[in-house]
Amino acid sequence: MRVALFIPCYVNQFYPRVAVATLAVLEKLGVEVSYPPDQTCCGQPMANAGFEESTKGTNELFIKNFYNSDFIVSPSGSCVLHIKDHLHSHNNEVLASQIRGKVYELTEFLTDILKVKGLNARFPYAVGLHQSCHGQRGLMLSQMSEIVGPPFSKTEYLLNMVGGLRLVSLERADECCGFGGTFCVTEEAVSVKMGVDRIQDHVAHGVDVITGTDMSCLMHLEGILRRQKSRIKVAHVAEILNAND
């Protein structure tokens, strides 16, 4: 099984520890992981701003970097969803279509492909799970509060394997944090208000650490938490699955 690691551009630059943790979680489970060194970005920042036309170059580069692997795994539901929904190519549509079918967000790869039954991890804190929308509603990592159907959560399933960890229930289990890509600056007032409200829900329930499958949401929440001088920390789910505190 050739697994290629896809690290979102901003994680690569700002949160290398999340990428290191992702690599470590996969390697501990016996997966041989490669990291195509010339990767940059999935193209979502441009496409969500309306500039899908300008993502042709990044699409071709993505295909060049990743076509030669059985699975592509990434610690980001949002970037994975973008690839699944929007990766196309004029020269290599067959390869693009194959990639769309074999790109996985980390927790769904662990539950659906590796079918993980246990983890050797310990994280003795009260943890609040922030359901990032693209992972949840796009990749269906968990049941959505709007839908009438049986509950499930791939992310919670994994977090419940972590020793000492206490998952905290929130008032609004899956409300958006307000990051939203360029929305976070073009609609600054609403974006920050959404983040403030999301944090308040975690605060009210005595959370120590807010986790999630997308560092972009967590970066936005972390920015507010640090400005508030809050004691609450953020940690990507990969960091918790790799923790031995």
Add this chain to the structure above:
Amino acid sequence: MGTPGKMGDHAQRSTVFNQDEARVNWHDKTLWFIREKRDKAAKQISEWEELREQASSIKENVLGNLYNYLLQFEQRILDNGVQVHWAATAEEHNVIVYDIIRKKGLRQVVKSKSMLTEECHLNEYLETHGIDVVDTDLGERIVQLAKEPPSHIVLPCIHWKKEEIGELFHRHLGTPSGNSDPQFLTAAARQHLRHHFMTSGVAITGVNFAVAETGEIVVCTNEGNADLGVQLADVHIACMGIEKIIPERKHLGVFLRLLARSATGQPITTYSSHFKKPRPGQEMHIVLVDNGRSERLKSADFRSALKCIRCGACMNTCPVYRRSGGHSYHYAIAGPIGSILAPGLDMKKYADLPFASTLCGSCSNVCPVKIDIHTQLYKWRQVLVKNGHVDGGKSIGIKGMAAMFENPRIFKWSGAIGRMVMKSFPFILNNKLNPWYKRRDMPQPPSQSFSQWYQKNRMGHGK
């Protein structure tokens, strides 16, 4: 037609709305309460998701065969003794309605809720021609007295607090100042409206569903105001968009179950009034309005927005709507559905609306007719950029970003420079000109990227 108007675009208006945080909290909680009521009502129906699927397929069928259904409907209503009018545009609609009223020599109109007449700005048109229009839905009457447009399609005055309504009624209806008891205020509105019901010769209603099979129209209200207006008036004018058709009467069994549960969490609206033919001596008119709908029908990407049954569930669930208020959308229909409808009418004026979303997807999940609202928001963004409706600065920035991401060397170099600048000269980014920094700290830049870490720790070891 122009830009978003003197009060600015969605971002500017919602910045103003957010200056009063306590009010934003109140607005958010009020609408979230309705979203929760909707969840509870939906979850009592085990076949809810199948019902949504069915409603969606019925509407798809309608859109695919609209021409035939409209002809069938027209034939039935003519058979029923109802007069039919076709309006290609909002202006034509207004002229038709005014002509009916004028020819009867009438001046007083009561109107129950109709988003179509809001879309066409009928009230303003009739008022400039000397016709008195009184909105009889309580929420609509409140915003009408306040000279405001509705901020929500089902809950027009959801942005008003009861104390403010008390003061408004004091000024306009002469209720005692300081009395904000909802029951008292409702009773006062009732008395006030009763007078208009009794004296108005014309009743205008909207249409929730128009049944092609029978030629009847169904109007759903909680206050019975459509019913009362029509029963007391000599002339009934029902205004509908051409997409309001459903093929058969039995399909009401699907839509009436979905509509009120999605809208307010009620099992059904208090009144589902069926109007089929005028009573002896009464005139009944149905005005069928296109106003851009057949144009939209041609668009594979955007046609399904015409499935909308105007329940407002997408507004109640939208975390952006709840925190920006309906008026920030500067269109008759606010929220996610308004943001995909409005640019179809005027791309330039409403170019900001598809960007007033995080694309979280909650709207598509609550939609009772399964409109892919957030996907259409994404697609509208592409259309708006292609048509040059985003500002040049943003365009240059995004294209620069794209160029960086196309080239791994430039990406690595820019990343390293960026992190170095953030570390050494934080004031370049940590200032008021950076919207991120206004109320959020910047990420703390690490000394090396993951690529650099990997190069050092893995590539060097022959891995």
